[in-house]
Amino acid sequence: MTGILDELRALRAQDLPTHGGRTLAYVYDSGLAGLDELAAAAHALASSANGLDPTAFPSLLRMENDLVAAAARLLGGGVGAATSGGTESCLLAVLAAREGRPEVANPNMVLPSTAHAAFQKAAHLFRVRAKTVPVDAKTFRADPEAMAAAIDDDTVLVVASAPSYAHGVIDPITEIAAAAAARGVRMHVDACIGGWVLPYLRRLGRPVPEFGFAVEGVTSISVDLHKYAYCPKGVSVLLHADAESRRGHYFSSARWPGYTMLNTTLQSTRSGGPLAAAWAVLREIGDDGYLRLAGDTLEAVTRIREGIGEVDGLEVLGDPDSTLIAVGAASDEFDLFTVADEMKERGWYVQPQFAYESSPVNLHLTVTAANRGSEAEFLGDLRDAVAAARAAGPVTVDPGVAAFVAALDPDTLTAEQFAGLLAAAGLTGGSGLPARMAGINALLAEARPALRERLLLEFLGGLYQS
Incomplete structure (x- = not known):
């Protein structure tokens, strides 16, 4: 058994680091000692339990209800379901919206072009046409008037982000929700990456606009617990304004000789491990703990953003509202793809993002609480990486x-x-x-x-x- 674990450790050594704040995409690190061990123990206790049948495993039902209730307290109410991640939450929001309008033969949904690719996946899977609306070329925020103009009689859902992944900006939720409500259309807020941290940033004095159920017209919200709730992957929550709206992604089938299949999500069998791990982490950190973690994250993102502005040749794209930063090149003297390579050689992973519409090639940074204290080291390495890229010159394609x-x-x-x-x-x-x-x-x-x-x-x- 020891040999197997040693082999696994050797395999994992090839991966990007998931702790220490050096991987600025994909992972979320609280930096809290002992949290991994607690989550792993909770996961082990419930990993063999099956969320397929909550009457057989009532512990999972209790934990899921607790997770959904915790998300609802942060986001202004609602009822919901726990899912495997943000993509599944977004898929279910689209499915529920489609099922809520069975009379529409060719349904569509209106998306800003910065909406997460999960909605394009939903369009592909569920045959709900994506009507993609360009965002403001400078701010990268959705254009409420253009979004409103795109809504038609076949629109079953309107989507906005809080914040968008690519640039970390919050769309004008109030205006877009009002436009959707005026046409009797559901409105989903993708707060997968911001839903757990933005309410705490607001409590710390950051000017965060309302984006939850306090906004009239918002009918569903997604929030990932494996992001800024710092739970192990993969747990997300999809909230609906009411139980009737949620019913559209429930599934049942008694049309076979076995048990009647009942599902609240796309999955049938679901390990209880992720639910139990998330439940344990939320209880351990608590409200005061999340406020402290949000404060550490805010301090880190503020210092990193200010420091980027002092690096010759770099600029922050847009005006980020949260914990995500898109770093662009202010000149064509060097290549950001080379900067990413240079940063990796220095022990940091920053995520390249390709140009799209008005958004140029840039580097994505997801800043977490674990980045607090290493800002100066990161910025120093970033400055050296830019100097190395400038010396190398732009990358050319034959x-x-x-x-x-x-x-x-x-x-x-x-x-x-x-x-x-x-x-x-x-x-x-x-x-x-x-x-x-x-x-x-x-x-x-x-x-x-x-x-x-x-x-x-x-x-x-x-x-x-x-």
């Missing part, structure tokens, strides 16, 4: 390769074309990804979004070969 990419059709891409592109990127012979990704990211940046999707799906398929 004109012939760029022309080859421009000619590819995502709908007819062949295996031979994909192999040729891999060869052009130097990804042959099963060598895996190179240590430095700037050249590959620059190549991907040449591809329009539909082609980039197809290329990355083909690459993903190659990773999973067994």
